[in-house]
Amino acid sequence: MSSLPRLEVEDVSVAYANGHLALSDASFQLGGGTICALVGINGSGKSTLFKSIMGFVQPKAGSVKINGQPVRAALKQHLVAYVPQAEEVDWQFPVSVWDVAMMGRYGAMNFLRIPRAVDKAKVEESLRRVSMWDYKDRQIGELSGGQKKRVFLARALAQGGRVILLDEPFTGVDVKTEEAIIVLLRELRRDGCIILVSTHNLGSVPEFCDQVVLINKTVLAYGATSDVFTEQNLSAAFGGVLRQFQFEHSTIQEHDGRTIRLLTDDERPLVFGKDGHLEYKDRQEHEELLRKRSEEHE
Amino acid sequence: MNEFLEPFQYAFVRDALLVGTVVAAMCAVLSCFLILKGWSLMGDAVSHAVLPGIVLAYIAGIPLAIGAFVAGLFCAVSTGFIKQNSRIKEDTVMGVVFTGLFAFGLVLFSRTESDMHLDHILVGNILGIRHSQIWQTLALGGVVLGVTLALRRDLLLICFDPAQARVMALPDKFLNYLLLSLLSLAIVVSLQAVGIILVVAMLVTPGSIAHLWTDRFDRMLGIAVAAATGSTLTGIVISYHIGASTGACIVLVQTLLFVVSLAFAPKHGILRRRAVA
Numbered sequence: 001m002s003s004l005p006r007l008e009v010e011d012v013s014v015a016y017a018n019g020h021l022a023l024s025d026a027s028f029q030l031g032g033g034t035i036c037a038l039v040g041i042n043g044s045g046k047s048t049l050f051k052s053i054m055g056f057v058q059p060k061a062g063s064v065k066i067n068g069q070p071v072r073a074a075l076k077q078h079l080v081a082y083v084p085q086a087e088e089v090d091w092q093f094p095v096s097v098w099d100v101a102m103m104g105r106y107g108a109m110n111f112l113r114i115p116r117a118v119d120k121a122k123v124e125e126s127l128r129r130v131s132m133w134d135y136k137d138r139q140i141g142e143l144s145g146g147q148k149k150r151v152f153l154a155r156a157l158a159q160g161g162r163v164i165l166l167d168e169p170f171t172g173v174d175v176k177t178e179e180a181i182i183v184l185l186r187e188l189r190r191d192g193c194i195i196l197v198s199t200h201n202l203g204s205v206p207e208f209c210d211q212v213v214l215i216n217k218t219v220l221a222y223g224a225t226s227d228v229f230t231e232q233n234l235s236a237a238f239g240g241v242l243r244q245f246q247f248e249h250s251t252i253q254e255h256d257g258r259t260i261r262l263l264t265d266d267e268r269p270l271v272f273g274k275d276g277h278l279e280y281k282d283r284q285e286h287e288e289l290l291r292k293r294s295e296e297h298e
Numbered sequence: 299m300n301e302f303l304e305p306f307q308y309a310f311v312r313d314a315l316l317v318g319t320v321v322a323a324m325c326a327v328l329s330c331f332l333i334l335k336g337w338s339l340m341g342d343a344v345s346h347a348v349l350p351g352i353v354l355a356y357i358a359g360i361p362l363a364i365g366a367f368v369a370g371l372f373c374a375v376s377t378g379f380i381k382q383n384s385r386i387k388e389d390t391v392m393g394v395v396f397t398g399l400f401a402f403g404l405v406l407f408s409r410t411e412s413d414m415h416l417d418h419i420l421v422g423n424i425l426g427i428r429h430s431q432i433w434q435t436l437a438l439g440g441v442v443l444g445v446t447l448a449l450r451r452d453l454l455l456i457c458f459d460p461a462q463a464r465v466m467a468l469p470d471k472f473l474n475y476l477l478l479s480l481l482s483l484a485i486v487v488s489l490q491a492v493g494i495i496l497v498v499a500m501l502v503t504p505g506s507i508a509h510l511w512t513d514r515f516d517r518m519l520g521i522a523v524a525a526a527t528g529s530t531l532t533g534i535v536i537s538y539h540i541g542a543s544t545g546a547c548i549v550l551v552q553t554l555l556f557v558v559s560l561a562f563a564p565k566h567g568i569l570r571r572r573a574v575a
Contacts, residue, residue: 056464076467089459090334093457095458104462104466106466106468113451139514
């Protein structure tokens, strides 16, 4: 198993040609084995931050380092993989599931890109891992929303990326697939990958992300989800953009103090009770996590 | 039957068939990339923009192909530059740049004494091709075809997902310019056969036909080449019999093939789509 990756974003400022300052003095660090949510409103610099981690934009100041190296060196080692937003892909394109996953191997092949046995084995393993092997000969447009996501996830796996960037992975995906993707991301976390997820879907963040980076033109806060993903911080990050509902008396059980607050930006709502997030599909795992954390503290 | 075979006894017809096949195959392969990348208009633009290059090369006494190649690249690169440094959208910039260059070429042409015929440049003169040109066409056509096919996977990747190419540290900018250079070169090579105006059809239609027939890229290349060479051979023979412009006959056959595919292609044809829906 390769060593754990590190991602360091240090005082990064990015300005575009028209003078627009998209990001200023953004800093955070992530170590291997984490699923980290990147949360912020549209135009907060989420995609700019992604672009600077992928080396598409050059920071005006500051630096992004992966395993202590500049991004360019990390890209040459194929350490960074990304899963595009569904809207960015031309689904009519005449490529099959197999072809897309194989694209993850191009960096490792010679310049004619003729797959070797090791490339084929890697692609098969990746497709099996996301349960898409049975669909390997399908044209990508003939897949459901969740299957489409999984194909690109398989490409990232085939590439062997250690820092995996996902852009809005749950848009246009049903709840069942969302859960399947989350299971897969947890496996990757166990393998030591850094998984950075840009998302609008606030409700699912506490469920599967152990860390959160809140951004609005700069990094407002980052760290463990339970510390950072608070009502106060979110209100600061989103300003008045979030819908808020307050229910003074609800059907919530007695121990929750009968008061809940609902924050949503048009996707799954995030529900706060007296002691933090209320809604977990997998409560047991969450409580176990909390227990482990408190043990670590002691 | 004999009457149908009659043209094949003439050397100039056989030359035309040979050159036509190579040009058709080369353009067909490139067309698959262009239509998938959304560069159909780029073929149109570059093909018109080569005219001033040809005239200037003639005046300077250098090979016309070099002038055309430089002018074609100039059109593509200046389009990119203006788009990045203004608020005007790319297709608009392209429309302004290539019509401007074409007009400049026309003015230059009418002010230059030469033995060139404007209609040969505009619609080609494949039946009148000279021996020296045959070799030039075959050699350059072979190079374009060879390079495109050898690098087809990389070129496909920058059409499909340029971000993935960058993230794996593949030279995406180089590949973009390479595709552009291959396009310019292909246009130069095709000029003699089909001319500036009709080369656009050669660079768009075969790929579109193939895209209607298959969901696999390698098959798409094969179908595009088959459609293009088939219509070129048919077009040349028809033009001999009815005495019409060869370039136009080739394109017309190709267009008919497109219409038939649009209606009857097994999965993506209109009739099939209706039946499924």
